[in-house]
Every structure is written in C-alpha cells, then in structure tokens.
Amino acid sequence: MNYRRHLLRTLHFLLCCHALPVLAHKASDSYLVLEVSGSEVKGQWDIALRDIDFALGLDADGNGEITWGELRARHADIADWALARLSVRRGGACQLRVADHLVDTHSDGAYAVLRLAGECPRADGELRLDYRLLFELDALHRGLLRLRFDGTAHAAVFAPDRAEQRFVAGQSSRLAQFGQYLVEGIWHIWIGFDHILFLLALLLPAVLVHEHGNWRGVRRFRDALREVLWVVTAFTVAHSITLSLAALGLVQLPSRLVESAIAASVVLAAANNLKPVVEGRRWLVAFAFGLIHGFGFASVLAELGLPRQALVLSLLGFNVGVEIGQLAIVAVFLPLAYRLRNTAFYRRGVFVGGSLATLAMATIWLLERAFDLKLIGT
Amino acid sequence: MPFHSLTCCARRRLLAVLLSIAAMPLAPPVDAAPRRPSDDAEVLERLPTRAGDASARELVALRAAMTAAAKDPAPAERLAQRYFDLAMARGDPRYVGYAEAVIARFPEPLPAGLLSIRGMLRQYRHDFIEALDDFAAALTLEPRLAEAHAWRAAIFLVQADYPAAQRECAALQALHKDILYGSCKGLAQAYTGRLEAGYRSLQKALASSLNADNRLWLLTRLGELAAWRGQAALAERHYREALSSGRDDGYLLAAWSDFLLDNGRPAEVVGQLADWESSDTLLLRLAEASALLQSPDATRLAQTLADRFAAARQRGDTTHRAEEARYALHLRKDPQEALRLAAENYAVQREPRDARILLEAAIAAGDPAAAQAARDWLHASGFEDQQLRELGRQSALAAVARQAASAAPR
Numbered sequence: 001m002n003y004r005r006h007l008l009r010t011l012h013f014l015l016c017c018h019a020l021p022v023l024a025h026k027a028s029d030s031y032l033v034l035e036v037s038g039s040e041v042k043g044q045w046d047i048a049l050r051d052i053d054f055a056l057g058l059d060a061d062g063n064g065e066i067t068w069g070e071l072r073a074r075h076a077d078i079a080d081w082a083l084a085r086l087s088v089r090r091g092g093a094c095q096l097r098v099a100d101h102l103v104d105t106h107s108d109g110a111y112a113v114l115r116l117a118g119e120c121p122r123a124d125g126e127l128r129l130d131y132r133l134l135f136e137l138d139a140l141h142r143g144l145l146r147l148r149f150d151g152t153a154h155a156a157v158f159a160p161d162r163a164e165q166r167f168v169a170g171q172s173s174r175l176a177q178f179g180q181y182l183v184e185g186i187w188h189i190w191i192g193f194d195h196i197l198f199l200l201a202l203l204l205p206a207v208l209v210h211e212h213g214n215w216r217g218v219r220r221f222r223d224a225l226r227e228v229l230w231v232v233t234a235f236t237v238a239h240s241i242t243l244s245l246a247a248l249g250l251v252q253l254p255s256r257l258v259e260s261a262i263a264a265s266v267v268l269a270a271a272n273n274l275k276p277v278v279e280g281r282r283w284l285v286a287f288a289f290g291l292i293h294g295f296g297f298a299s300v301l302a303e304l305g306l307p308r309q310a311l312v313l314s315l316l317g318f319n320v321g322v323e324i325g326q327l328a329i330v331a332v333f334l335p336l337a338y339r340l341r342n343t344a345f346y347r348r349g350v351f352v353g354g355s356l357a358t359l360a361m362a363t364i365w366l367l368e369r370a371f372d373l374k375l376i377g378t
Numbered sequence: 379m380p381f382h383s384l385t386c387c388a389r390r391r392l393l394a395v396l397l398s399i400a401a402m403p404l405a406p407p408v409d410a411a412p413r414r415p416s417d418d419a420e421v422l423e424r425l426p427t428r429a430g431d432a433s434a435r436e437l438v439a440l441r442a443a444m445t446a447a448a449k450d451p452a453p454a455e456r457l458a459q460r461y462f463d464l465a466m467a468r469g470d471p472r473y474v475g476y477a478e479a480v481i482a483r484f485p486e487p488l489p490a491g492l493l494s495i496r497g498m499l500r501q502y503r504h505d506f507i508e509a510l511d512d513f514a515a516a517l518t519l520e521p522r523l524a525e526a527h528a529w530r531a532a533i534f535l536v537q538a539d540y541p542a543a544q545r546e547c548a549a550l551q552a553l554h555k556d557i558l559y560g561s562c563k564g565l566a567q568a569y570t571g572r573l574e575a576g577y578r579s580l581q582k583a584l585a586s587s588l589n590a591d592n593r594l595w596l597l598t599r600l601g602e603l604a605a606w607r608g609q610a611a612l613a614e615r616h617y618r619e620a621l622s623s624g625r626d627d628g629y630l631l632a633a634w635s636d637f638l639l640d641n642g643r644p645a646e647v648v649g650q651l652a653d654w655e656s657s658d659t660l661l662l663r664l665a666e667a668s669a670l671l672q673s674p675d676a677t678r679l680a681q682t683l684a685d686r687f688a689a690a691r692q693r694g695d696t697t698h699r700a701e702e703a704r705y706a707l708h709l710r711k712d713p714q715e716a717l718r719l720a721a722e723n724y725a726v727q728r729e730p731r732d733a734r735i736l737l738e739a740a741i742a743a744g745d746p747a748a749a750q751a752a753r754d755w756l757h758a759s760g761f762e763d764q765q766l767r768e769l770g771r772q773s774a775l776a777a778v779a780r781q782a783a784s785a786a787p788r
Contacts, residue, residue, distance in 0.1 A: 026686070027471040029693050044412070049423040050472070064428030069418030102412035103422055107689055110423040113412040139482055140475030140503075142693040157694050160482070 026108045028141040030133055032158075034088070034116070035148045038123035041094050043116035045082065046104055051134055051141070052078055052112060068103070071112060075101045082114060087130040091122025127167040131158035151177050178317040185321020188300050189329075194262050194365065195293055197358050199326060201269035202231045202286055203333055204351050207341040210276050215351070217341035224338055230283040232326055238290025239297060240319050246298030247315055258295040260369040265289035266362035273355040297322065426470065436460065444480070454480050455491040462498060474502055490520035497529055504697050504726055506533050524555045531562045538728035538755055540570050557583045557592060561599075568603050569730070571760025577603045594620050598630045605637055606730070606763035613637060628657055635663035640765070644670040655679070658686050662701050666708050680709045699723040703735050713742035724751055730766060737769040746777035753777075 028051050034043040049066050052058055056077055060070045071078075079098040088094040096118035104113045127149055134141040143158030150169045158165065189195055206227040208215045218224045245251040269285065272278055278285050301318055340346035367373055415422070427434040440460055443453040458477040465473035478499050481492050488496065497512030510533055513526040520526075531546035547562035560583030568576030577600065584596040601616035617634045620627075631654065635647045647667035654660040665679035687702050700723040707716035716739040724736045733752040740749035755761070756770040 026689055027693065027695070028475060029689075050425065053423075053425060054472075054476075059425060059428075062428065062430060064425045064431075065421045066423040066425065067418060068415040068420045068422055071422060072418065102414050104412045107685055115412075135479070137479050138472060138475035139478030140471060144692055157692075159694075 028134065028138050030141070030143050031106070031111075032086075032131070032143055032145045033147075034129075034145065036088070036090065036120070036127055037148075037150060039090065039094075039120040041088055041096060041116065041118040041120060045086075045114040045116060046106065046111040047078075047082060047114070047133070048106070048108070049103075049110045049112060051138070052081075055134060055137055056081060066110070071103070072101070078112060079114065082133060085132040085134075087128075088118065088120070089128040089130070090120035091125050092120070094118050094120035124169070126169070128164065129156075129158075129167070130164045132163055135160045135163065151180065178313050181314040181317030182321035182324070184300075185318040185323075186325040186328075187321075188297065188318075189322045189325030192296070192300075194266055194362075195296070196329060197362065198262070198266045198269055198289065198293065199232070199235065199329065200333065201266060201273060201355065201358050202235075202282055203228060203330065204337070204354060205273055205276075205282070206231065206334070207337045208347070208351065215347060218338075221338055224334065224341075227282070228330055228334055231286045232330060234283040234287040235290040235293070236319075236323050236326065238287045239294035239322070242291045242294025243297045243301070243319065244294075244315055246295050247301050248311070251295075253295050255299055256369060256372070258292065258299070260366060261292045262289075262296050263362050263365035263369050265292055267359060267366055270355045270359035270362060273351065274359065433464070448483075451484060451489045451492050454484065455495060458492070458495045462495065465502075474499055487515075490516040490523055493519070494523060494526050494529075497526070501529065501533060502697075506537060506726070509533060522553060524550055524553050524558060527553070528555075528558055528562065531566075535565055535569060536727050536729055538569070538759070540566055540759070557587050560586075561596065564603075565599065568606070569759060569761060571762055573603055573607050573762045577607070590623060590625065594623050594625055594627055594630060598627070598633055601637065602633055605640070606766075608764050610637075610641060628654075628659060632659050632663060635660070635667070639663065639666060639670075644668075648673065655682065658683070658698060659701060661686070662705060665705075669709055680705075683709070696722070700727065700732055700735055703739060707735070707739050707742060713739055713744075717743040717745060717748055721748055721751075728755060730761060730763060733761075734766055734769065737766070737773050741769070741773050741776060744776075746773045746780060749773050750777075 028048060030048070030051070031046040032043065033045075034041065049058065049071065052074075053066060056074065058066045058070050058074060060073070075098075078101075083096055083098065086096070088096060096116055098114045099117040100115035102113040102115065104111050127147075129145070129147075131143045131145075133143060139160055145154075145156045145158060145165075147154040147156070147167065149167050152169070154167055156162075156165050205215075207218055207224045209218055209223075218227075242251070246253075269289070272282075272285070297318070301315075337346065337350075340350070427437070437457075437460065440453065440457040444457050447453055458480045461473040461477035461480065465471060465477070477495065481488070481496050481499070484492060493512045493516035497509045497516065500506075500509035500512060510530055513530045516523055516526045527546045527549045531543045531550070534540070534543035534546065543562070543566050547559060547566055550559040550562055560579050564576045564579030564583065566576075567573075567579060580596055580600050580603065584593060584600065587593050587596060597616050597620035601613045601620065604610075604613035604616060614637070617630070617637060620630050621634065631651065635651060638644065638647045638650075644667035647663055648671065651660050651664040651667070655664065661679065661683050665676065665683050668676040668679050683705055687698070687705065690698065699719045703716045703719035703723060706712045706719060710716075716735070720732075720736040720739045724732050728751075733755055736752045737749045740746050740752075753770050753774055756767065761767075
C-alpha cells in the first residue's frame with residue numbers, strides 16, 4: 001500500500017485538525033424515547049435517513065435523493081431491520097412493533113420516525129435494553145436514550161462497548177413515585193371544592209358549643225383542637241378505606257351516585273350547623289361521609305393511573321398527600337376561627353352565613369349531579 | 379355544562395398540566411415535530427453521494443473487494459483509508475465511524491496497516507494514548523512505517539512533549555523522508571522558541587515539495603509562523619498563495635480567518651466563510667466575525683453553533699472543548715464557563731492556540747491562577763509569539779497582584 005501519498009497529509013490532519021474537529025455534519029446518532037410502565041412499552045425512535053440508506057439502500061432510482069415514496073416503500077424492511085437490533089426485556093423479551101411511520105428533521109438532516117408499541121412478559125423487575133443498531137457499520141454511531149421507566153426518567157447513551165444497559169426501578173425511583181403521588185394528593189384536596197366545603201362545614205362548629213339552643217365559644221383551645229382532630233382523623237380513615245378499595249378494584253360505584261352522595265354530604269353537614277341534629281359525635285358523620293368521599297378521590301386516582309409495581313406505595317403517597325392538604329387547611333382555619341369564635345362576625349357571618357352559602361351551593365350540586373342538570377352556566 | 383363537571387374539568391386540566399410537567403424530560407427534542415408527508419415525490423434528504431458518482435462507484439468497488447476477501451486485511455485497509463480521507467475532505471465524521479467499523483471486523487492482533495489506520499481514527503477521537511500505542515505496535519511489526527512516526531510526532535507536539543517529538547523527527551530523518559522530516563523539525567523548532575529556524579525548515583521543505591496537498595499545508599503553517607513572528611504582510615502572502623490553489627481546506631480557512639480576526643478584518647472573514655456554515659470550526663469564526671460587525675445574522679449563527687455543541691455533548695463527545703471555550707468567551711460572554719472548558723481542553727491538548735484560549739479565559743474570568751499550566755509552558759518552551767507572550771505577561775501580573783493582595787497585612 002502506498003503510504004507515501006499520505007505522509008504529509010498525516011501531519012497535516014493531526015496538527016491542523018486535531019483541535020479543529022471537523023464536524024461539518026455530526027456523527028451518527030439515533031434518538032430513542034421509551035416509556036415503560038408496568039408491562040406496557042411505548043416509544044419513538046428517530047433514525048437518520050442517511051444511516052438507513054447506508055444500511056439498507058433507500059435511493060431506489062439512484063438520483064442521490066430520498067423521497068417519501070422511496071422511504072414508504074421500505075417501511076416494512078426498516079421496521080424489521082431496526083427491531084432486530086433493539087431488544088427490550090422485562091421478565092423476558094418484550095414484543096415490540098412499529099405502530100406508525102413518520103418523518104422528522106433534526107439538526108443534521110431528515111429522520112425516519114418509528115412509533116413503537118409493545119408488551120413485556122412482566123410488569124415488575126428490572127429492565128434490560130440491548131441496542132445494536134448500525135454498530136456493525138458505524139463504530140461512532142450512538143443511540144441516545146431517554147427512558148421513562150415506571151414514572152422515573154433516565155438518560156443513557158448506547159455505544160458499541162455499552163450496547164446493553166440495565167435499569168432498576170430502584171429505591172430512589174420508588175421514593176420519587178411516592179413523592180409524585182403525595183403532591184397529587186395535596187393538590188387534589190385543594191382543588192376539590194366539594195371536599196373542602198364538607199370539611200369546613202364540619203369544622204365551623206368546632207370552636208363553638210351548642211347549649212340551650214344557643215351557640216357559645218369554647219373555653220379552651222384544647223377543646224376545639226380535640227374536636228378538629230376527631231373529625232379530620234375520622235374523615236381520613238374513612239376515605240382511605242374506600243379510596244384503597246376502589247383503587248385496587250375491589251369495590252366500584254357509579255360515579256354519578258358517588259358525586260351526588262358527596263354533594264348530599266355537604267348539604268347535610270351544612271344543614272346540621274343551622275339546625276343541629278347530630279352534636280358531639282360529628283366525627284361519626286365525618287366517618288360515614290368520608291367513605292363516600294373516598295370513592296370520589298378514587299376517580300381522580302384512576303385518571304392519574306397507578307403504576308402497578310408500586311401500587312401500594314403510590315396509594316399511600318396519595319393518601320398522605322390528601323391528609324397533608326387537609327392539615328394545611330386546618331392549620332389556617334383553626335387559629336383564625338378560635339380567635340374570632342366569640343365575635344358576631346364569626347357566629348353570624350361565618351358560621352351561619354357560611355353554612356347557608358354552603359348549603360345553597362351544595363344543594364345546587366346535588367340537583368345537578370342527581371338529575372344531570374345544568375343550573376349554573378359555565 | 380354542569381358546574382360540578384366544570385370543576386371536574388378544571389381539575390382535569392390542572393392535572394393534565396401537572397402531568398405534562400412531570401413528563402417533560404420525555405418530550406422529544408425542541409425541533410421535533412414528526413409528520414406524515416402527503417406527497418410521495420417530496421424529497422426528504424439529499425445524500426452526500428449519488429450512485430453514479432466516481433467516489434460512490436469507488437466505494438462500492440472497495441466494499442465489494444472487502445466482502446469478496448473477508449479475511450484479507452489489504453482491501454479492508456484500502457476501504458478504511460478511503461473512508462478516513464473522505465471524512466477529512468468533507469468534514470463528515472460518519473466516515474470515521476464507517477472506517478472504525480471496517481477495522482473492528484478483524485480479530486486482534488491487527489496487521490501493521492490496520493493498526494496504523496486505527497491509530498489515526500483514535501487520535502481523531504482524542505484517544506491519544508491508545509493511538510500512540512497503535513502506532514508503536516505498527517512500528518514493531520513494520521519498522522519502516524514512516525507514517526506511524528509522523529503520527530507519533532504529531533501527537534507528541536499536541537501534547538507538548540517536544541523531546542519525544544524530536545525523537546520521531548530523527549526517525550523520519552533516518553528513513554530519508556526529507557519533506558516529512560523538514561515539516562516535523564520545523565514545527566518542533568517553532569513550538570520551542572525557535573520560530574525563525576522553524577520557518578526556514580518549513581521553507582526548505584516547501585522548496586523541495588511538488589505535491590499540491592503538501593504545499594498547501596506547508597504554506598498554511600508558514601503563514602502561521604510568520605504571524606507568530608509579527609510579520610503580518612508575509613503571513614498574508616503565504617495564506618494568499620495557499621488560497622490561490624483553489625483547494626478547499628478547512629484548516630487553511632480557519633487559520634486565515636483567525637489571522638484576519640486578529641488583525642481587525644472581520645468583514646473579510648464573513649466574505650470568505652459565507653458558504654462554510656456546515657463546518658463547526660469555520661462557523662465559529664464566521665459567528666465571531668458577524669458578532670464583531672454586529673450583523674443581523676450574528677444571533678442566528680451563534681445559536682446554530684450552540685445547538686451543535688449541545689448535540690455533541692448529548693452523545694458524550696468532548697473533542698471540541700477548545701472551540702466551545704472560544705464560543706463561551708467571545709460569543710456567550712461567559713468567562714467562567716470558557717475557563718472551565720479551556721482548562722479541560724488544556725489537560726488533553728497543549729498547542730499554542732490551546733494555551734491562548736486558556737490565558738484569555740483566565741484573564742477574563744479574573745482567575746489567573748487557573749492558567750498556570752499555560753504560563754509554565756510559555757516559560758519552558760520559550761514560544762516566541764509576541765501576542766501570546768503578552769497574554770502570559772498580563773496573566774502572570776494578575777496572578778502576582780492577587781497573591782500580593784491576599785498576603786497584604788490588614
């Protein structure tokens with residue numbers, strides 16, 4: 001072989017180009033985005049048309065241009081070629097298929113976009129990815145992975161010497177998941193007006209005592225606190241029970257019934273303030289209706305979706321979140337109510353007025369929900 | 379819509395927002411918007427070669443030869459070399475990956491020719507130690523492999539290991555590779571405080587060289603040496619002679635552009651590099667010149683460059699830290715980041731330009747101590763570029779002032 005020809009260029013390339021990497025085009029990358037949730041796999045894989053052409057030959061008419069028609073004609077080949085070079089394993093090989101073929105543009109040209117879908121044999125345990133695309137043709141090719149694995153984000157780069165990578169739904173990810181559902185729980189109690197109104201309706205009288213047909217303020221903060229603790233705890237225990245039963249799929253109630261019953265619970269709690277029927281044992285009311293509210297929370301959780309492998313933990317996180325949200329409301333409400341308990345503003349305005357307003361609002365909800373009406377426009 | 383379902387929907391919307399925030403890391407890259415073309419005739423991509431091109435035909439023939447003799451290293455060597463040449467000529471790193479894959483098909487121990495090419499590919503990736511090993515192994519198998527000596531000399535010069543580089547130059551002399559020896563010696567002299575002697579060595583090599591590629595390279599380096607010696611008119615003459623050959627050469631254009639930028643002539647850089655945006659190294663110069671001219675295109679060019687660096691970082695590529703440091707210092711005006719990149723680069727590469735960006739970044743960041751390695755090199759090598767020596771002096775003064783300030787009694 002004629003080295004002579006290259007001798008000076010050798011020096012040339014190194015001494016001039018080493019610090020000036022010639023990356024006019026970038027090296028070959030594919031972009032793999034995977035979402036593995038339980039046994040379900042979804043994803044998107046962007047592979048450069050130039051790379052597919054180098055491996056499979058796409059330019060059917062040899063004019064140096066790849067058209068959509070030329071690409072479309074080879075979709076099946078491309079899917080077979082790519083899927084043979086990507087293995088996803090969770091308790092065995094996951095069956096992957098290309099659900100759709102699209103195109104996109106990245107900084108260095110056009111890419112084929114493969115929408116992936118599949119199922120794994122198991123919904124728990126570690127995830128193994130084995131990526132071999134193009135390595136036998138281009139040793140500088142890299143697979144850039146962004147993975148969401150049971151709710152936790154990972155990033156990785158596949159290279160010929162790092163073709164196989166394992167991902168564990170580890171401690172930190174479980175913790176992150178717990179945290180995520182905890183936040184959802186807090187959030188939900190704050191934006192769920194019916195739950196807050198029910199709770200407040202039960203808490204409004206906590207700083208008062210009903211004696212001889214009249215309300216007076218409690219003497220000691222402790223008395224009010226005890227009452228609040230009983231009510232909140234009973235409500236929490238009750239809704240935790242039904243939330244868990246519903247989330248685990250053990251009990252299911254029609255949502256119209258649940259929503260109507262929740263509205264009814266608010267109506268009754270407010271009415272009880274105006275014309276006391278149940279006294280002293282408000283915690284029993286809280287418990288009984290808490291069972292209903294739990295089904296309401298469950299419908300939200302169903303929207304969120306529970307990861308199967310961390311079901312109990314996520315459920316616990318959501319419950320704890322709801323509880324923290326409630327305690328935050330109590331922490332703001334109780335000192336204020338206690339301070340104002342002997343004022344006419346509290347007794348008439350807040351207690352009676354608030355209960356009346358709550359009653360009115362909840363009655364409208366009840367009618368709407370029970371009869372599927374529209375009483376208040378949007 | 380019933381009120382309660384309004385609250386439900388509001389709730390759902392909020393949850394959707396929350397979930398989308400949580401799912402953000404999964405969102406595809408910013409530019410991504412997968413679509414389904416409606417027209418079969420829509421051209422999606424233009425390939426670098428057409429099937430009928432001479433180079434495409436040559437590659438097809440080389441690949442066929444390799445496949446036909448799968449165990450024979452000779453055709454594989456020819457194909458890998460051709461890929462490497464293409465990578466350099468077109469500035470397309472995909473060909474480097476193709477060449478590496480060709481070599482990876484062969485079991486160890488590799489024959490001398492493949493070892494040598496693998497060394498080239500490894501130095502491209504800045505795996506200098508492994509590259510030196512490959513060339514050394516190739517020389518063990520084939521002691522007269524001048525190419526391997528030349529590569530080793532070049533790597534040692536980059537690492538600022540001048541005695542080792544000079545040993546390789548001597549080996550080239552012993553093999554009677556005169557032009558190569560002259561180039562090797564000339565650079566070693568230039569980097570060690572003997573610019574004039576280095577200039578004469580390169581000139582002598584140029585006088586006996588007929589090959590156009592070699593002459594272009596020698597003229598470019600002569601231009602650089604003249605500029606280091608403060609002879610701008612002479613430098614410009616060398617650069618212009620090199621440019622007049624009409625050959626595309628990324629390094630020549632980069633050196634010429636740097637010369638123009640150093641001499642306050644950014645408008646000429648813009649004119650020269652207008653069609654070279656595809657090259658990162660030239661895009662840097664173009665963006666710097668446009669920023670100096672406050673041209674309307676400056677922001678877009680800087681952003682394009684930032685995107686390129688981000689893409690390289692994503693795949694774990696650190697081969698262009700020196701350039702990124704320059705971008706951070708001059709375009710993003712972030713001296714701390716520039717200093718970090720320049721220092722990381724200087725741990726790997728120690729050519730004059732690497733020292734320069736380190737000194738500049740350290741002065742701008744107000745952290746002269748960080749450039750100690752570059753000052754040590756200036757001191758030990760005696761490198762004579764006035765501009766660089768001035769930077770070194772400023773940086774040393776700043777370092778002394780710092781020390782004095784911190785040692786001063788309160």
